Amino acid sequence: MNNITVIGAGTMGNGIAHVFAQSGFKVALADVNAPQLEKALQTITKNFDRQVSKGSVTEEQKQQALSNIQTYSDVNEAVKNAELVVEAATENIDLKLKIFRQLDETAPKGCILASNTSSISITRIAAVTKRPELVIGMHFMNPVPVMKLVEIINGYSTSTAVSDQVIALSRKLGKVPCVVNDYPGFIANKILMPMINEAIYSLYEGIADVEAIDTIMKLGMAHPMGPLQLADFIGLDVCLSILNVLYEGFGNQKYAPCPLLVNMVTAGKLGVKSGEGFYTYTAGSKELVVSERFKNR
Numbered sequence: 001m002n003n004i005t006v007i008g009a010g011t012m013g014n015g016i017a018h019v020f021a022q023s024g025f026k027v028a029l030a031d032v033n034a035p036q037l038e039k040a041l042q043t044i045t046k047n048f049d050r051q052v053s054k055g056s057v058t059e060e061q062k063q064q065a066l067s068n069i070q071t072y073s074d075v076n077e078a079v080k081n082a083e084l085v086v087e088a089a090t091e092n093i094d095l096k097l098k099i100f101r102q103l104d105e106t107a108p109k110g111c112i113l114a115s116n117t118s119s120i121s122i123t124r125i126a127a128v129t130k131r132p133e134l135v136i137g138m139h140f141m142n143p144v145p146v147m148k149l150v151e152i153i154n155g156y157s158t159s160t161a162v163s164d165q166v167i168a169l170s171r172k173l174g175k176v177p178c179v180v181n182d183y184p185g186f187i188a189n190k191i192l193m194p195m196i197n198e199a200i201y202s203l204y205e206g207i208a209d210v211e212a213i214d215t216i217m218k219l220g221m222a223h224p225m226g227p228l229q230l231a232d233f234i235g236l237d238v239c240l241s242i243l244n245v246l247y248e249g250f251g252n253q254k255y256a257p258c259p260l261l262v263n264m265v266t267a268g269k270l271g272v273k274s275g276e277g278f279y280t281y282t283a284g285s286k287e288l289v290v291s292e293r294f295k296n297r
Contacts, residue, residue: 015144
């Protein structure tokens with residue numbers, strides 16, 4: 001396997017393209033938004049520059065990796081020679097189903113179709129294709145070039161051969177693949193999101209303030225980042241979407257999103273991506289500043 005197509009040039013998509021290109025694969029990076037493709041290439045280049053400055057790759061390796069990436073605004077053209085497609089579009093079920101219907105029609109026979117979804121059912125995605133045995137989940141962690149884990153999700157019909165192939169491929173990328181079965185939230189988010197939701201509930205109920213909640217989890221539980229800061233980093237809209245998938249999938253009240261989270265997303269306070277969540281974010285600053293709304297709360 002040598003030809004990889006990545007659908008979606010956002011944060012996850014450009015990171016996935018980066019690691020495949022660095023590992024010697026030919027990557028077709030596709031996005032219907034042409035300016036997003038340009039931005040993705042700038043991000044990938046900047047991340048490679050950081051690796052060069054740290055000595056983890058050479059300038060020659062960086063240039064070779066960048067030459068492995070071609071961009072496409074036409075998805076059909078991007079998948080023409082693909083052996084594996086990794087979809088990394090927004091975490092929206094309708095959008096993903098639309099993409100997979102299109103991929104099933106245009107990707108070569110035998111091409112594996114993978115989704116980077118963090119919570120949406122692989123079985124449901126596979127059901128809109130005529131090749132469910134070739135559909136699988138490859139849930140990379142953010143930031144992709146740094147994080148080692150790839151959560152491999154087998155749908156109901158995913159073949160053992162495809163699963164084995166994707167596991168081996170993940171190892172070639174220098175990742176650690178962990179296989180899970182297809183249930184809402186898989187493992188990573190089935191455990192993580194209730195913790196984040198409980199942290200938001202603790203703030204909502206006035207049990208502790210933002211800094212106390214995050215400090216307790218960092219110093220008491222050895223978490224590198226507190227749950228509220230992590231929620232900001234993931235995106236509060238993404239957290240809400242995943243919690244809704246868990247709540248609808250299991251029908252259990254423990255997954256019901258905190259009203260504070262719902263209100264923040266409705267108000268457009270999405271975390272790092274919008275400049276404000278539980279903390280405020282200023283370009284170029286690494287200082288962690290609690291949002292004015294939550295100070296002295």
